[in-house]
Amino acid sequence: MIANYGYKDGSGEWFISIDTDKCNGCGECVKVCPQTVFEVTQDPNDPFREEPVAVVSDGHRKKIKYTCNTCKPVTNRPPLPCIVTCKSKAITHSW
Amino acid sequence: MTREYWRWPESRWTAPNKEWQGAKIITAGVDVGSVSTQSVILVDGELYAYSSMRTGSNSPDSAQNAMKWALEGTGLTMDKIQYTVGTGYGRVNVPFANRAITEIACHSRGANFMYGPTVKTILDMGGQDCKAIHCDEKGKVSAFLMNDKCAAGTGRGMEVFADLLSVPIEDIGKLSFEIEEEPSPVSNTCVIFAKTEATGLLKQGWSKEKVIAAYCSAMAHRVVELLQRIGMEKEFAVTGGIAKNIGVVKRIEKEIGVTALIPKLDTQIAGALGGALFAKALVEKEQRG
Numbered sequence: 039m040i041a042n043y044g045y046k047d048g049s050g051e052w053f054i055s056i057d058t059d060k061c062n063g064c065g066e067c068v069k070v071c072p073q074t075v076f077e078v079t080q081d082p083n084d085p086f087r088e089e090p091v092a093v094v095s096d097g098h099r100k101k102i103k104y105t106c107n108t109c110k111p112v113t114n115r116p117p118l119p120c121i122v123t124c125k126s127k128a129i130t131h132s133w
Numbered sequence: 134m135t136r137e138y139w140r141w142p143e144s145r146w147t148a149p150n151k152e153w154q155g156a157k158i159i160t161a162g163v164d165v166g167s168v169s170t171q172s173v174i175l176v177d178g179e180l181y182a183y184s185s186m187r188t189g190s191n192s193p194d195s196a197q198n199a200m201k202w203a204l205e206g207t208g209l210t211m212d213k214i215q216y217t218v219g220t221g222y223g224r225v226n227v228p229f230a231n232r233a234i235t236e237i238a239c240h241s242r243g244a245n246f247m248y249g250p251t252v253k254t255i256l257d258m259g260g261q262d263c264k265a266i267h268c269d270e271k272g273k274v275s276a277f278l279m280n281d282k283c284a285a286g287t288g289r290g291m292e293v294f295a296d297l298l299s300v301p302i303e304d305i306g307k308l309s310f311e312i313e314e315e316p317s318p319v320s321n322t323c324v325i326f327a328k329t330e331a332t333g334l335l336k337q338g339w340s341k342e343k344v345i346a347a348y349c350s351a352m353a354h355r356v357v358e359l360l361q362r363i364g365m366e367k368e369f370a371v372t373g374g375i376a377k378n379i380g381v382v383k384r385i386e387k388e389i390g391v392t393a394l395i396p397k398l399d400t401q402i403a404g405a406l407g408g409a410l411f412a413k414a415l416v417e418k419e420q421r422g
Contacts, residue, residue, distance in 0.1 A: 040267075040276035046358060047282065048322070053362075083238045083274050085411055086418075100282045 039083065043094035044102045044132070052103040053132040054094050058083075060128035063090035067129060070119040073098070073105045092128070106131070139292035141302050141374065144399065145184040145202050153181060153209050158416055160216045161203075162239065162408025163196045163230060165223030168260025168288055169374065171405035172199035174209070178413050182207055183402050188260075192223030200229070216416045218408035222261070234411055236404045237264055237277045243407030244370050245272025248394045253366040256356060256385070257403065258375035260288040265359040267366070272407075278363050283323060286355040288374040290324040291381075294348050297328055298341045309346045309380030316343050318351035327351065345380065353384035360389060369393055376400035 044053035058081060067076045077095045081087040098105045109118050110133075120129050153159060156176045164171045166188060173183040184203035188195045196219065204210065211229065219227030220239040227233070236257070244255045250270040257264040262281035268274050284290045295302040316339075321327045331344050339347075352375075369391050375381050376393075377400060386392050398406075 039274050042276070042278040042362070045280055045282040046362075051362070053278070082235045083277065085232070085234050085238060085415070 041083065041093065043099050045100060049103070051132045054102060054106075055130045055132070056092055056094070057128045057130075058087075058091050060126040061091050061124075062126055063092065064125070065092070066123045066125070067092055067120045070123045072108060072119070075102070075105055076120065103133075136299075138295040138299055138301050143184075143186040145182070145205065146399070147182045147207055148180060151176065151179070151181055153207065153213070158413055159209070159214050160218075160409050160412035160416060161200065161214045162218050162220060162243075162405040162410070162412060163200060163227050164221040164236065164239065164402075164404035164408060165192050165196050165199075165219065165227060166221045166236075166260050166404070167223075167262070168292075169401060170195040170199040170221075170223075171402045172196075172203040173402055173405040173409045174203055174207075174214070175406075175409040175413055178410070180398070180406070182209075183399070183405065185399060185401050188223070192226035193228045195223070196227040196229070216412040218412040218415075220404050220408040231412070232415065234408060237266060237279065238274055239404045239407030239411065240264065240372055241266050241268040241274045241277075241407065242272040242410050243403035243405070244268075244372050245270075246406055246410055247372075247396060247398050247400075247403060248368075248370045251368045252370045252394060254360065254363070254369045256360060256369070256371045258287060258356065258371060258373040258381075260374065263287055263356055263359060265356070265363040267363050272410075276363050278359055280359060285322040285324055285327075286352050286359075290327070290352065291348075291375065291378065293324055293328055294331065294345065297331060298335075298344060300341060300345065303377070305345055305349070306378040306380035306382075308342050309349045310383075311342045312340070312346050315350065316347045318354055319344075319347045320351075322351065322355050349378070349380035350384050352381050353388055357385055357388045360385075365389055365391065367391055370396070372396075372400045372403035374401050
């Protein structure tokens with residue numbers, strides 16, 4: 039499942055997508071994110087999945103554009119820690 | 134008393150010629166939404182009764198009232214229901230629920246039941262949010278996207294317009310076609326600004342119908358963007374209250390070039406129905422051990 043967390047507004051599209059088929063719930067993204075955007079829980083959208091999965095925590099979903107700012111300078115943007123650390127390549131950002 | 138134009142009719146239904154006595158599995162789903170609450174009862178996996186009413190200021194009460202109303206006159210009591218799933222905005226506030234499941238999973242499952250296994254893209258236009266869901270033939274979610282940051286493209290926005298224009302909410306869809314030519318959509322997607330803009334348009338001499346058309350088309354445009362992100366397929370269905378508004382649905386269809394499937398049941402119950410279906414599956418899972 040591609041779980042899109044975030045929103046689209048007049049300023050653009052701000053989504054973090056997690057491919058839950060790739061995510062193994064290892065929790066590395068939780069550790070590296072300086073803003074603690076992620077958490078690992080029981081899959082809220084698949085009641086039959088037993089393996090835990092990473093989700094974007096509730097408090098960040100409506101302000102993700104601002105939360106992720108620290109990792110996204112306008113020039114010389116380094117690779118994003120969440121994306122680099124995810125071995126199963128489950129995380130993508132829309133911007 | 135002034136008329137409340139936004140007020141939509143509450144409803145309940147019981148399956149004719151169906152008995153719950155002697156049933157193996159009785160399950161329920163309660164969808165406590167931001168605007169409306171639905172309760173669905175399934176007897177051996179078949180739709181037995183449902184109710185749809187306005188959510189009050191207290192979620193546990195709303196859940197209980199919806200449940201009571203669905204059970205009314207059936208002779209069925211709460212203690213006979215083996216498993217109840219709570220869903221929707223207030224899903225954690227359903228006191229008698231055995232489990233809470235997100236409305237994304239429930240709507241997908243409910244739509245799969247309502248429209249059959251072919252449905253792949255679902256647009257749920259709720260009271261205060263809008264969800265685009267892509268699912269497989271079993272109703273399992275394969276991708277989703279939810280916009281709950283603002284009321285644009287939601288039932289609440291439509292209620293605001295019904296009130297502003299003094300048009301009963303059920304008539305909006307029909308009236309939106311009583312125009313000479315399709316106006317350009319209102320430019321503001323924000324409901325509050327759109328209302329301001331509409332007031333201005335009325336002052337310029339626009340007819341009510343034309344303003345409604347402009348708003349319906351802005352709403353359609355807004356949700357189509359969500360659908361495009363999720364991946365649009367031909368087997369497309371709209372659930373939720375706005376699915377009853379042909380003014381919006383027809384404009385969505387026009388924009389994406391796909392005709393929405395015709396609903397066989399009340400589109401507002403999709404979430405609660407999905408919850409009740411999950412409840413049944415969970416009971417069966419428990420029984421298997």
